[in-house]
Amino acid sequence: MAFPKIGNLAPAFTLRNQSGEKVALKDFRDKSNVVLYFYPKALTPGCTTQACGIRDSAEDFAARDTVVLGVSPDPEAKLQKFIDKHELNFDLLADEEHKIADKYGCWGLKKFMGREYMGLKRTTFIIDKSGRLRHIIDKVKTKTHHDDVLNWIDEHLT
Numbered sequence: 001m002a003f004p005k006i007g008n009l010a011p012a013f014t015l016r017n018q019s020g021e022k023v024a025l026k027d028f029r030d031k032s033n034v035v036l037y038f039y040p041k042a043l044t045p046g047c048t049t050q051a052c053g054i055r056d057s058a059e060d061f062a063a064r065d066t067v068v069l070g071v072s073p074d075p076e077a078k079l080q081k082f083i084d085k086h087e088l089n090f091d092l093l094a095d096e097e098h099k100i101a102d103k104y105g106c107w108g109l110k111k112f113m114g115r116e117y118m119g120l121k122r123t124t125f126i127i128d129k130s131g132r133l134r135h136i137i138d139k140v141k142t143k144t145h146h147d148d149v150l151n152w153i154d155e156h157l158t
Contacts, residue, residue: 003105003123003136010036010125010133011103015071015093018079023069023091029131033066033157035149037124037140038106042074042082042092046122046142051088053146058089060146064153065129071095073120106138124149128157 004011014024028034037054039047054061054068061068070092072079079092093100098120101107106123109116122142126135126149135152137145 003138004103004125004133006133006136008133009131010034010127011100013100013103015095015100016076017091017093018076018083020076023093025127025131028067028127028129030129031065033064033129033153034127035061035066035068035124036071036104036127037068037122037145038071038101038104038120039122040072040120042072042078043085047072048082048086050122050140050142050145051082052086053143054090055086055088057146057150060150064150064158066153069093071100073098073101126152126157 010025012025014022017023039050041047068090073096074094075096076094079094095101098107101120104125106121108121110119122140124137124140125133128134
């Protein structure tokens with residue numbers, strides 16, 4: 001499991017969002033910074049805390065020309081339930097076969113309560129308007145994730 005290299009173009013992807021619409025990284029080139037965050041499972045406590053922090057900071061992200069995209073191995077229908085239940089205001093992308101998580105190096109062996117299994121490791125990638133990977137957060141704190149990302153953008157991309 002290796003992350004893409006900071007400074008290189010971020011790995012390209014096209015995934016379907018909660019509505020079944022295709023969303024591609026190239027759609028944002030020269031328009032917006034992209035916060036691409038991978039989370040393990042919709043509708044779980046930590047993932048909900050993280051998503052609601054982003055939801056509540058939507059104006060702050062918009063003011064920084066930044067789009068947030070959440071990616072998980074959940075199917076589109078579950079992503080729509082997550083959005084509806086918590087009134088999320090950004091796209092969630094379905095990576096059911098974890099092909100994009102593999103490209104970004106955040107699918108791998110996890111340990112929980114003495115059990116080992118393959119799964120998605122909570123990781124955030126900040127991509128600038130030119131499509132270059134600028135920062136990786138691999139030790140995400142779900143409660144402060146939105147602030148941590150906004151502070152990094154303020155220090156490095158504005």
